[in-house]
Amino acid sequence: MPDYQPVELAKCYRLLNHGPTVLVTSAHAGRANVMAAAWSMPLDFNPPKVAVVIDKATLSRQLIEASGEFVLNVPVKAQAAAVLQVGSESGLQVADKFAASGLSAEPGHTVAAPHVAGCAGWLECKLLRETHNQQQYDLFIGEVISAWADPALFKDGHWQPIADDAKRTLHYIAGGHFFAIGDAFEIAQPD
Ligand SMILES: Cc1cc2nc3c(=O)[nH]c(=O)nc-3n(C[C@H](O)[C@H](O)[C@H](O)COP(=O)(O)O)c2cc1C
Secondary structure, three states: OOOOEEOOHHHHHHHOOOOOOEEEEEEEOOEEEEEEEOOEEEEEOOOOEEEEEOOOOOHHHHHHHHHOEEEEEEOEHHHHHHHHHHOOOOOOOOOOHHHHHOOOEEOOOOOOOOEEOOOOEEEEEEEEOOHHHHHHHOEEEEEEEEEEEOOOOEEOOEEOOOOOHHHOEEEEEEOOEEEEOOOOOOOOOOO
């Protein structure tokens, strides 16, 4: 497993800035869970905040509302089948989605919710309760209190050149159809 390193909070938005599909992890009262989410985004730099859509029919929503915490994990291509699986079945029917999907839960650093082993990185978040947004739009806002990344993939606030195709982050369309992130390129900053 990679030797994950803390990510400077002011730079943690960059883990999400390219719009990867994420895994949302949550836990409450001895129950932990994981679901896929294509609809997440950074929301602020400092203190860093994120937004994610969590449907009313999910177990994740119950756990997040009860615990006031969640983690956004950034999975990689090697995990795509598991991402699809945990996005296609509910913890309301499956007792342990980690075991069922082959994903491994590891203890959170600053939250009770676990993170997913093997991801490029993760953001540990405290829920900023906005009842209207949650009820009306299924929109959950969190403040990132700790972030971590595999330094082979994201280091000093920057994504690194991708040496291993299996480590590309994911973008979801629908129906099991994904894109993996492509290669980076640079454009000179305008004067
Ligand atoms: C790739 C992918 C992306 C998804 N994105 C979202 C999302 O952004 N928000 C959401 O509420 N559900 C999304 N889903 C559906 C949930 O992951 C799905 O409802 C899941 O079964 C919920 O699990 P839970 O009930 O165990 O929490 C997505 C599913 C897939 C496969």
